[in-house]
Amino acid sequence: MDFATWEPIYERILEDFGFDRKGDEKAALFLSHKLTEENTVSLSELKAVISGKPVLVCGNAPGLRSDLLEINFSAFTVIAADGAAAVLMDMGIVPEVICTDLDGNSEADIEKEILACEKGSIVLIHAHGDNIDKLEKYVPRFKRFIATTQAKPFDDIYNFGGFSDGDRCFFVAREFGANKIRLAGFDFEDNNVNPIKKKKLKWAKKLIGI
Ligand SMILES: Nc1ncnc2c1ncn2[C@@H]1O[C@H](COP(=O)(O)OP(=O)(O)OP(=O)(O)O)[C@@H](O)[C@H]1O
Numbered sequence: 001m002d003f004a005t006w007e008p009i010y011e012r013i014l015e016d017f018g019f020d021r022k023g024d025e026k027a028a029l030f031l032s033h034k035l036t037e038e039n040t041v042s043l044s045e046l047k048a049v050i051s052g053k054p055v056l057v058c059g060n061a062p063g064l065r066s067d068l069l070e071i072n073f074s075a076f077t078v079i080a081a082d083g084a085a086a087v088l089m090d091m092g093i094v095p096e097v098i099c100t101d102l103d104g105n106s107e108a109d110i111e112k113e114i115l116a117c118e119k120g121s122i123v124l125i126h127a128h129g130d131n132i133d134k135l136e137k138y139v140p141r142f143k144r145f146i147a148t149t150q151a152k153p154f155d156d157i158y159n160f161g162g163f164s165d166g167d168r169c170f171f172v173a174r175e176f177g178a179n180k181i182r183l184a185g186f187d188f189e190d191n192n193v194n195p196i197k198k199k200k201l202k203w204a205k206k207l208i209g210i
Pocket residue numbers: 058059060061062081082083084101102103104105163164165166167185186187188190193197200201204
């Protein structure tokens with residue numbers, strides 16, 4: 001999705017949550033300073049695992065494990081949203097792609113994302129105004145990654161559209177030409193979550209429906 005199409009949606013999201021665009025921009029700049037030639041994954045590498053392939057996008061709803069029992073993984077490129085990567089790793093599955101803002105989960109889950117990266121997952125690390133501390137702490141531990149922002153993209157900081165980790169996975173799958181996208185571990189109506197998460201799920205449902 002080009003930024004001109006995304007920007008009005010992004011502005012509505014910022015307003016709905018009361019988030020500050022300047023904070024997102026500062027975080028993106030911070031992340032850009034962590035990129036080197038050695039730790040940057042190319043978009044062609046990402047495209048190679050998605051283009052023309054059926055993609056399974058895994059969210060981290062409580063039903064993820066049971067959804068996964070019905071799925072033949074070998075038929076899909078697996079893209080995991082943040083904590084979903086830990087669930088997959090626990091099942092012995094290394095997702096091909098992970099989208100994470102590094103702020104949703106326990107330290108143990110982040111360690112599993114770092115391990116997945118070492119085992120070959122392409123990790124898309126997302127900068128936003130409320131995760132600079134996490135970026136500072138964990139980004140040096142990821143050997144290779146792609147940097148993303150929800151604000152205006154620049155240089156090697158990309159914006160493929162989407163806001164929370166789950167819907168960004170979906171946008172990545174679409175942007176890079178998945179021939180089919182199946183969802184697992186998405187429960188947009190989950191009431192067992194805090195009000196901010198509820199609002200994020202409302203936006204996720206809307207964005208994935210676009
Ligand atoms: N019922 C649900 N509870 C939690 N996550 C869900 C649910 N349904 C779908 N998801 C998707 O799973 C993604 C990963 O969730 P997780 O809790 O691991 O990370 P998070 O960083 O806390 O999530 P978020 O990006 O929403 O802040 C979410 O971004 C969301 O899109």
